[in-house]
Structures are given as structure tokens and as C-alpha cells.
Amino acid sequence: MxxxxxxxxxxxxxxxxxxxxxxxxxxxxxxxxxxxxxxxxxxxxxxxxxxxxxxxxxxxxxxxxxxxxxxxxxRPNPILQIIYLAIISVTYYFIAKSSFMYIPGYYLSGIHRYTSFLAVAVGIMVFLLTSFSDPGTVKAESVSQYLSAYPYDNIIFTEKECSTCKIPKPARSKHCSICDRCVARFDHHCGWMNNCIGERNTRYFLAFLLWHFFLCLYGTVAIGLVLAGRLKELRIVYILTVYYGIENSPLSLAPHIVQWLLGAYNTQILLMVFLAIVALLLAGFFGYHAKLCLTNTTTNETFKWQEHINWQRKLYEEKASAEALRASISGMSSEVQPVSKWRAFFRRSPLEDVEVVKNNIYDKGFYHNFREVIFPFSTRRSFSPTKLKSG
Known part of the structure; x- marks a missing residue:
């Protein structure tokens, strides 16, 4: 124990x-x-x-x-990309080495030897697609289209020029200091992808998170079914109850079964725990980014909105404090009815009325937000970059 x-x-x-x-x-x-x-x-x-x-x-x-x-x-470097490939390759190798000998088994058919390899291969393909796809680089020939697609809200985005690229900076874009380029609808720079996540490849990034969540979940369940099959095939419950006299109840059997599994199949247990933890993390990441996409917000904008709301709240609080001070000074110069201590205690503070509302003009409803991520503006026929005229 x-x-x-x-x-x-x-x-x-x-x-x-x-x-x-x-x-x-x-x-x-x-x-x-x-x-x-x-x-x-x-x-x-x-x-x-x-x-x-x-x-x-x-x-x-x-x-x-x-x-x-x-x-x-x-600066861009492939270190985390190599680490990702090493993690997924080594994990699959240990799963194949430790568990494929029991497939087909009591609960799993032999087809899972091939579907598991296919699932890993698809995951790597989605990873490569996200890593090497254009995130939506804003260039001189496409900046006018991006300016039309993403108007300024004059709240967190105002008209300005990129000091590095020397071109107008469309709303929702950001110059990535690592990649040294302006990216439309910039979300964040992902070190694992060695690429920015922006207007054109957010859909691939979401697919990567979702697919790898299901991949880890598939691995966790498959290893669990392998271990459950070994319990059935070796009749461990029968041996524990008949030969060792342990009560045939889940509460009594569980500690002994866990102890046996840790002793006989510790590699599989460690792999299953590792995959389950990664699956939970990926589910959290996917849920967070899916919520952002469905409200047409990016990670970069989340922090900008937080800064704006905090600034507005402080501004309103300062105004309310100034008005309260003026009211108290004017009250001292004129005769007023005394207010009881209890009434003063329960009086509502003007600071409690402060409410800062997030006015996101890019949130156009579930359907349009989802469509904008799956079919970005730059992939539509209406988005035709203006070619520079020569001569």
C-alpha cells in the first residue's frame, strides 16, 4: 500500500x-x-x-x-518539434513492445495493431500541416484585403503602421518577434509547431489538439482493455477468491488486483497514466481554444481585453472617488440632515455600480465565428490580393 x-x-x-x-x-x-x-x-x-x-x-x-x-x-528552431516526434515515437514503440503481444486478446481484436499505427501517422501529418502551413502572413500585396476583412474597433485595435514591416497593421494582427513577420488574426506563437497560429492555420491547430486528445484517449482505453483481458485470461479474480480466500467484492479485490498489475505490468500502467494525463491537458487546451474561436477571440486579444477592462475599471473608480470627495466637501459647507451609522453602513458605494462591458465587434454569432475559423477570409474567392503593377 x-x-x-x-x-x-x-x-x-x-x-x-x-x-x-x-x-x-x-x-x-x-x-x-x-x-x-x-x-x-x-x-x-x-x-x-x-x-x-x-x-x-x-x-x-x-x-x-x-x-x-x-x-x-x-528565434525559430526545431527543438520542440524534434522533442514532439521523439515523444510520440518512443511512446508508440513502448506501447507496441509491451502490449502488442497481447493483441488480439479477450477484449481487443487484431485490427488495433494497424489502427493504432494509422492514428499515430494521421497525428504526425496534422502536426506537420500545422507546423509548415502559412499562418496568414500579412504582406504588401495582401494588406488591403486584410484591412477590409478586419476593421478597427478603436478599442483594442486602432489604425497604425507596423514599425518593422513598414506596412499598415490590420486589426487583430501582430508582428511576431520570433518569426519576424506580421500575422493576421494572430493567436500565439507555438514553440511546439515552430510556427505562429493565425488566420490561416488556427483550424489545423484545433484539429491537432482534438486528434491528439482522441489519440491519447484511445491509447489509454486500449491499454486498459489489454490489462482487463489479462485479468480474464489468467483468472486472477478466481485465484484471489478461491485460493487466497479474499472476499469477492470490488472493495476487497481492488488493492490486490492493483498490486498484481503494478508488479506484472508496470510498463503498461505507467504508459496508461501518462496518456491519461496528456489527454486531460489536451482536452483543457482544446476547450480553451474552441471557446475562443466560437466567440471570435484570440489568445492575444484575451490579454488585450483584460488590460483594457482593468484600465477602464481603474478610470471609473478614480472618477467615482473624485465625485465622492467633491460631494463630501460640498456637504461639509452646507447644512444637511445627519445620516445614521447603520444607514451609512448599508449605503451602496458608487464603486459598486462600475461595470465594464467587453464590446467585441468581431463576435458575429456561433455560425459565422465557426465558419471564419474553418474557412478563413484569405481562402475565399472574394479575397483576391491586389497585385502590384510593374512599371
């Missing part, structure tokens, strides 16, 4: 660290310990590491570390 508790605690800690690292900046975790763990993992720990390197090895070694950081984080 101690080993089982140790494994359970290890799994929970691993899940907490992974969620904090990947999802710590999500709005739902703002102000929580998950956001603080994310900050430590992404900034705090690295800052302490740099200080340690400089104190022990000197500034030259620190500059070498910063050069590696620049290559890995501030």
Missing part, C-alpha cells in the same frame, strides 16, 4: 507541475498558487540559475547561457 500511495502522490505532483507550467497564465488561474508555480518554473527558477552561474563561473558563462536561450526561445 505504501508503494501505491507513493505512486499516487508522484502522479498528483507531476500533474500539478505540468498544469502549472502549461496553463499557469490562463485567466482562470490568475491570482492562484498555480500562477505562482508557473512564474517560478518559467521565470523565477531561471533567474536564480543565472545568478548562481554568474556567481560560480563568471559573466562569460552567463553570456553563453543567454546565447543558448536566445537560440531556443527568441
Amino acid at each position: 505504501e508503494v501505491q500511495w507513493l505512486l499516487a502522490c508522484h502522479g498528483l505532483v507531476t500533474l500539478l507541475v505540468v498544469i502549472s507550467f502549461l496553463c499557469g497564465r490562463w485567466p482562470i488561474f490568475q491570482g492562484t498558487f498555480i500562477e505562482r508555480i508557473h512564474y517560478f518554473l518559467t521565470f523565477g527558477a531561471y533567474d536564480y540559475f543565472l545568478r548562481f552561474v554568474e556567481a560560480v563561473f563568471g559573466p562569460k558563462c552567463t553570456n553563453a547561457v543567454l546565447s543558448v536561450e536566445y537560440f531556443c526561445c527568441d
Whole structure:
């Protein structure tokens, strides 16, 4: 039982660290310990590491570390793409090596040997499609079409010029400092794809998340059915109840079955837990991005709206405070009826009336938002880039 508790605690800690690292900046975790763990993992720990390197090895070694950081984080590189291919290849190899010998089995037919390979191959194809597709690069010959497709809302997007590309900057676009290009309907730069996620390839990114969620779920269920089949084929429940005298109830049998599985099929158990955790993370990512798409919002715009709403709320609070101060000063100069302490205590503060509404003009309803993601403006016939006239 101690080993089982140790494994359970290890799994929970691993899940907490992974969620904090990947999802710590999500709005739902703002102000929580998950956001603080994310900050430590992404900034705090690295800052302490740099200080340690400089104190022990000197500034030259620190500059070498910063050069590696620049290559890995501030310019396009295939490191995370290679890591993804390594993870999916190694995971599939261990699943095939540890579980294919039991397929066909009691619950699974032999076809799953081939469907699993096909599912992984499709996942890699979607990954490559997302990685190497054009995210919607804004160029001089297409900027006028993007300006028409995405009008300025004069709230979080105003008319301006990209200081790097020297072309008008359409609403919802952003100049990616890593890729060094303006991207229409910019969502974020994905290191795993080594590519921006924008107007043209958001649909592929969503397909990647959804497909890999089902892929991990398929692997989890398939390994679970393999283990359930081994329990049936080896008659483990019969042996435990008849030969060892254990009561034939789920509550009594469960600890012994888990102990037997951990001893005999620990590789399969670890793979199943790993796939289940990744499936949960992918479900969260897909749900978050699907919600953004259905409300016609991007990750970049989410943070812009948050900044705008916070700024507006502070502005309204300052105005309300100023009005309250003026009212109190004018009240001191004129005779007024005294207000009881209880009435003053329950009086509604003018700050409670402050309400900042998000006015997203790009949200045109479920159908149009969904259509804009699946069939981007730049892929439609009406979107015909103006060719520069020569001479």
C-alpha cells in the first residue's frame, strides 16, 4: 500500500507541475498558487540559475547561457518539434513492445495493431500541416484585403503602421518577434509547431489538439482493455477468491488486483497514466481554444481585453472617488440632515455600480465565428490580393 500511495502522490505532483507550467497564465488561474508555480518554473527558477552561474563561473558563462536561450526561445528552431516526434515515437514503440503481444486478446481484436499505427501517422501529418502551413502572413500585396476583412474597433485595435514591416497593421494582427513577420488574426506563437497560429492555420491547430486528445484517449482505453483481458485470461479474480480466500467484492479485490498489475505490468500502467494525463491537458487546451474561436477571440486579444477592462475599471473608480470627495466637501459647507451609522453602513458605494462591458465587434454569432475559423477570409474567392503593377 505504501508503494501505491507513493505512486499516487508522484502522479498528483507531476500533474500539478505540468498544469502549472502549461496553463499557469490562463485567466482562470490568475491570482492562484498555480500562477505562482508557473512564474517560478518559467521565470523565477531561471533567474536564480543565472545568478548562481554568474556567481560560480563568471559573466562569460552567463553570456553563453543567454546565447543558448536566445537560440531556443527568441528565434525559430526545431527543438520542440524534434522533442514532439521523439515523444510520440518512443511512446508508440513502448506501447507496441509491451502490449502488442497481447493483441488480439479477450477484449481487443487484431485490427488495433494497424489502427493504432494509422492514428499515430494521421497525428504526425496534422502536426506537420500545422507546423509548415502559412499562418496568414500579412504582406504588401495582401494588406488591403486584410484591412477590409478586419476593421478597427478603436478599442483594442486602432489604425497604425507596423514599425518593422513598414506596412499598415490590420486589426487583430501582430508582428511576431520570433518569426519576424506580421500575422493576421494572430493567436500565439507555438514553440511546439515552430510556427505562429493565425488566420490561416488556427483550424489545423484545433484539429491537432482534438486528434491528439482522441489519440491519447484511445491509447489509454486500449491499454486498459489489454490489462482487463489479462485479468480474464489468467483468472486472477478466481485465484484471489478461491485460493487466497479474499472476499469477492470490488472493495476487497481492488488493492490486490492493483498490486498484481503494478508488479506484472508496470510498463503498461505507467504508459496508461501518462496518456491519461496528456489527454486531460489536451482536452483543457482544446476547450480553451474552441471557446475562443466560437466567440471570435484570440489568445492575444484575451490579454488585450483584460488590460483594457482593468484600465477602464481603474478610470471609473478614480472618477467615482473624485465625485465622492467633491460631494463630501460640498456637504461639509452646507447644512444637511445627519445620516445614521447603520444607514451609512448599508449605503451602496458608487464603486459598486462600475461595470465594464467587453464590446467585441468581431463576435458575429456561433455560425459565422465557426465558419471564419474553418474557412478563413484569405481562402475565399472574394479575397483576391491586389497585385502590384510593374512599371
